[in-house]
């Protein structure tokens with residue numbers, strides 16, 4: 004808690020203040036909601052909240068306008084006109100839930116996989132995933148596949164955690180902070196608070212981003228990299244650090260797999276795998292006795308170099324030797340990558356030197372004895388005060404997984420993971436891959452009326468864990484965990500509608516979506532997706548995607564394409580839990596979770612989606628949702644949050660457990676738990692003792708703490724996987740030497756991208772199209788004041804961004820004779836849009852860009868027909884296809900990372916041509932009828948929405 008004195012407030016503006024958690028973006032700051040006469044009057048930051056400490060951003064304070072938005076849905080809707088017309092009739096909840104149950108029950112009885120249940124940016128995935136698991140469909144995921152699964156999967160597979168929700172820079176101690184590809188809407192208040200700490204201390208902040216706005220605008224150094232080449236830049240930094248021997252050898256020997264012996268036997272099924280003894284123990288080369296011994300043998304000094312001849316005639320080398328040989332190659336020298344990355348060689352060399360200098364010459368230490376998991380006592384924590392953060396700019400490319408892996412490898416090599424001044428894990432992370440499930444959804448796992456035997460999403464350990472049939476065909480509608488995208492740990496939501504429409508790999512009967520604007524800004528090829536949603540089978544006259552149930556709080560574009568709409572509440576009218584089972588709000592020094600609760604009651608006939616899901620689960624008599632007599636197990640979501648147990652004593656919330664509310668982590672459910680949270684400001688925080696705060700991956704005190712808190716039942720230390728054996732298993736399958744064999748069609752692609760050491764390859768779209776025909780990159784990002792499509796209909800936030808322009812670099816403007824206010828055609832291999840431009844200098848010279856999701860469809864979101872968002876706002880999505888360009892063999896890959904299936908939004912290549920001036924951006928779609936009439940004017944105290 005802050006010890007700073009509170010500022011005196013001016014005249015009270017409210018009768019009462021209720022503390023809850025913001026949901027105007029995903030940061031989950033604490034807010035004080037001021038109520039007057041039962042209405043929301045004002046929102047301010049909660050000064051005692053650990054996430055934001057009173058800081059509130061524009062979005063957070065504009066929550067009042069979100070809560071009273073004219074676009075709020077008022078009652079369940081049943082479609083009466085054709086899809087897309089927006090013609091509905093209001094129905095009762097009884098009717099809506101009966102109909103939904105009838106549809107869902109029919110699917111479950113006949114073939115549960117014919118339900119595709121996908122959720123957008125919801126924060127209740129531990130419930131929605133559990134519901135889908137109990138329903139028995141393999142087709143569930145949330146929005147991670149089109150957001151940042153590359154970051155999550157690469158981080159978890161390499162260091163056991165990832166940026167943002169699983170970790171953070173040590174803002175109080177870091178001396179050099181390097182940020183890759185982070186737009187200013189991301190982790191908004193925590194990063195702003197962190198950067199202000201750096202500025203106060205004089206620490207250096209370097210931003211690598213093609214566009215210099217937001218965070219990049221206040222960086223000490225801006226590196227305007229060419230999109231899709233960050234991996235090459237990072238590997239060049241590694242090259243320089245290896246050359247200069249700026250590597251923390253002690254750290255990588257202790258905490259990574261650098262010493263593990265890798266079998267060198269080309270053409271065999273074990274080539275490139277770790278050498279193991281008959282008990283499965285990894286082997287290392289002991290440098291004193293020159294023996295091969297099991298890892299962890301007492302007194303053994305494992306080597307980083309050298310080739311070992313094995314008794315069976317094969318050879319083995321330590322993983323680090325392969326690593327060093329690879330990255331010391333001149334192809335990674337700064338001069339060699341400068342042209343490709345657009346970053347001068349001297350800048351790369353300078354950044355590498357600065358990383359090495361700060362990590363080793365400015366090392367810091369905290370005098371706190373601690374014991375590692377091998378029983379060795381250390382007298383202090385040694386810190387390498389260099390920290391990194393990255394997000395979608397790295398992630399949303401077809402080479403994003405390997406790029407994120409490269410960044411984590413760099414962190415490990417300099418010894419800067421979970422040390423003072425470096426990147427620090429946030430509980431319940433770190434977590435080794437062994438503590439994650441494999442994906443579930445194989446044919447034997449699902450059947451009529453049976454739950455899946457485990458969670459949908461996980462991490463395959465090799466090709467044997469793929470969800471494919473005996474012929475190698477995908478088992479899931481999005482083709483996740485198939486040969487197309489083997490480690491798609493968050494699914495591929497961006498492929499669901501296209502695959503369902505094509506009946507590939509099979510048709511579905513019912514699509515159930517929550518909070519995902521798939522008919523507009525959340526889909527690639529938006530016009531195509533709209534057609535797919537409207538398309539009918541000429542033989543039957545039925546829609547190709549026969550039924551769509553959609554839940555949202557607002558009349559988004561997607562609402563018009565639903566057959567049945569279940570209206571959700573606003574975030575101030577609902578219970579939510581920001582759970583340790585999901586994506587909590589922990590800090591490196593504290594275990595933390597939070598709740599939302601109805602600080603005001605809905606004034607419409609709406610229900611929180613999670614309560615509705617529990618109701619549907621009970622009506623369907625799903626195990627875990629109804630008892631043996633078919634009676635509901637839970638009254639509503641609040642009841643579920645308090646009483647549900649995932650394992651004995653482990654529930655959605657970690658705080659105030661046990662009959663008297665004095666237990667943390669593990670403990671019996673406590674009927675007063677939610678009240679205790681509310682009294683505590685709607686969050687719970689448990690401090691991690693200092694002797695457990697650093698090196699959590701190998702710190703015995705932290706591991707014991709994690710077991711006490713219930714993250715694990717036994718200690719789960721993490722060994723950083725610089726060399727990724729799982730990827731090599733896929734390569735062996737692609738080489739045809741290891742079962743199961745990869746299909747011929749996929750072999751080249753796997754061999755080129757599944758390198759067990761981080762690699763860089765040209766993004767697929769860039770490689771597939773002509774550089775002269777499409778010479779520019781086109782990317783999007785979100786502004787600080789908006790968060791996806793929600794913000795751009797908010798009356799206050801619209802005053803900041805009412806429309807978006809296409810920002811074009813000065814040199815391109817000069818070359819094409821363009822000036823701000825001109826109109827251009829932007830043309831990709833897939834489509835064209837006509838938009839107004841603005842000249843900009845602070846951007847990579849081959850990159851045009853715009854703000855995402857400000858463009859709206861006329862009629863949606865209760866905006867006026869002539870709203871600037873609908874007339875001059877636009878989406879880049881029309882230029883991006885969900886499939887890569889044809890390559891002549893009849894097959895088209897999805898426009899995704901080949902390893903994780905992450906949507907490759909930022910691989911887009913375009914050209915621009917000057918156009919006649921216009922009044923309306925193109926394409927311009929016919930208006931959807933608003934889901935209901937609304938008042939013309941917003942005025943506090945009036946009945947805003949009729």
Ligand code: SF4
Nearest residue numbers: 025028031032060063
């Ligand atoms: S950063 Fe702003 S919008 Fe996001 S949770 Fe915090 S206050 Fe709300």
